[in-house]
Amino acid sequence: MGLEQTRAGIGLTGSFCTFSDIFDSLEKLKADAPGIDLTFVLSYHVQTLCNRFCGPDSTLLRAKCLSGHEIVTTIPQAEPLGPGNLLDIFVIAPCTGNTLAKLAMGVTDTPVLMAAKGHLRNAKPLLIHLASNDALGLNLKNIGTLLNAKSVYFVPFGQDNSGAKPNSLVARAALLPAAMEAALKGEQLQPILAQ
Secondary structure, three states: OOOOOOEEEEEEOOOHHHHHHHHHHHHHHHHHOOOOEEEEEEOHHHHHOOOOOOOHHHHHHHHHHHOOOOOEOOHHHHHHHOOOOOOOEEEEEEEOHHHHHHHHHOOOOOHHHHHHHHHHOOOOOEEEEEEEOOOOOOOHHHHHHHHOOOOEEEOOEEEOOOOOOOOOEEEOHHHHHHHHHHHHOOOOOOOOEOO
16 A cells, blocks of 8 residues: 555544544555654544544544544644644545535634645645535535646545435545545545445
């Protein structure tokens, strides 16, 4: 695997139902490429909201087990990641529709968005692991905007429950490592529409 010496930032936002698959994929990645350096950046909601899938304490613990760094939890902590050129790739996994919309509009009001903004100034890859119930609704225009943005890539995604949630799209967590490798080469992993 070509990610052995990669410095990867992982921004967690609040699509809590996807956390288990994403962490499983990151744990496999760490096992396959033990030299990868993971720095976690957590949105405020991930740090504070309890939900039926996981709590803030268990999420922090799982992130700390994968990273040798302090977890980034504030905007001032996230800001130096860009100017310091500390990452080779930044991955927002999962990226909610809220975060996607703010990113497309240049809003920087969470630690994850600050890290993404700072990282993009270095013209290095930003990889989006989409998880949004309105991706094929109001957020479709934001996907289009970001598909055309320089240095922005997507983990291939598809509908997760077209019957009950026809506007919902979720990235395929198993494709996260391959999408990271492609983005580091300046390529979008294809096909972008997964089954």
